[in-house]
Amino acid sequence: DAKTTQPPSMDCAEGRAANLPCNHSTISGNEYVYWYRQIHSQGPQYIIHGLKNNETNEMASLIITEDRKSSTLILPHATLRDTAVYYCIVRAERSGAGSYQLTFGKGTKLSVIP
Amino acid sequence: DVKVTQSSRYLVKRTGEKVFLECVQDMDHENMFWYRQDPGLGLRLIYFSYDVKMKEKGDIPEGYSVSREKKERFSLILESASTNQTSMYLCASSKAGGSETQYFGPGTRLLVL
Numbered sequence: 001d002a003k004t005t006q007p008p009s010m011d012c013a014e015g016r017a018a019n020l021p022c023n024h025s026t027i028s029g030n031e032y033v034y035w036y037r038q039i040h041s042q043g044p045q046y047i048i049h050g051l052k053n054n055e056t057n058e059m060a061s062l063i064i065t066e067d068r069k070s071s072t073l074i075l076p077h078a079t080l081r082d083t084a085v086y087y088c089i090v091r092a093e094r095s096g097a098g099s100y101q102l103t104f105g106k107g108t109k110l111s112v113i114p
Numbered sequence: 115d116v117k118v119t120q121s122s123r124y125l126v127k128r129t130g131e132k133v134f135l136e137c138v139q140d141m142d143h144e145n146m147f148w149y150r151q152d153p154g155l156g157l158r159l160i161y162f163s164y165d166v167k168m169k170e171k172g173d174i175p176e177g178y179s180v181s182r183e184k185k186e187r188f189s190l191i192l193e194s195a196s197t198n199q200t201s202m203y204l205c206a207s208s209k210a211g212g213s214e215t216q217y218f219g220p221g222t223r224l225l226v227l
Binding site: 034036041042043044045046049102103104105106 | 118149151156157159204206215216217218219220221223
């Protein structure tokens with residue numbers, strides 16, 4: 001499985017854009033980059049995923065570099081409710097069963113400050 | 115809207131008890147998963163199921179079993195709870211296939227005394 005590296009923590013002022021980086025230099029050509037977040041004592045929440053192209057949805061934007069060795073999750077207008085641990089994940093596909101396992105690293109603890 | 119529910123948010127059991135954790139999804143998903151999450155160890159897959167009555171072991175199946183009698187319900191069973199099974203248990207579901215997004219439930223925090 002490709003490994004990911006994220007900074008352990010980041011601060012962001014409320015209302016500003018939060019840019020969360022992730023390195024995945026060993027990613028394979030058919031592996032997706034996924035982002036989840038986990039608010040304290042809750043289950044992980046899916047945010048966005050992508051393969052090569054940049055992606056945007058109602059929650060965030062995902063920018064993937066051309067060489068796919070790194071990506072950035074952008075929360076355009078951070079609110080206090082965005083305070084959470086953010087996980088960057090590269091999907092590992094299990095053989096034989098049409099499903100896949102997610103491997104969460106330590107993530108980035110984002111603190112949104114008033 | 116995506117919905118995965120778990121039977122309990124918090125549970126306290128004694129060593130040796132049989133423990134049932136229930137998970138229900140209303141999205142008609144084929145795949146369902148059980149993970150545990152511990153500080154410093156991240157998320158670890160216990161078991162998953164890709165169809166009714168079908169199951170596969172994850173990375174840490176020892177001490178656990180699962181049951182999937184209906185498509186929407188996936189149960190995790192601790193046959194004889196031990197203190198090292200104190201953890202946060204997370205259920206997830208996804209559509210069939212290897213590239214589908216997994217959606218998680220709120221989690222069950224289990225304490226085994």
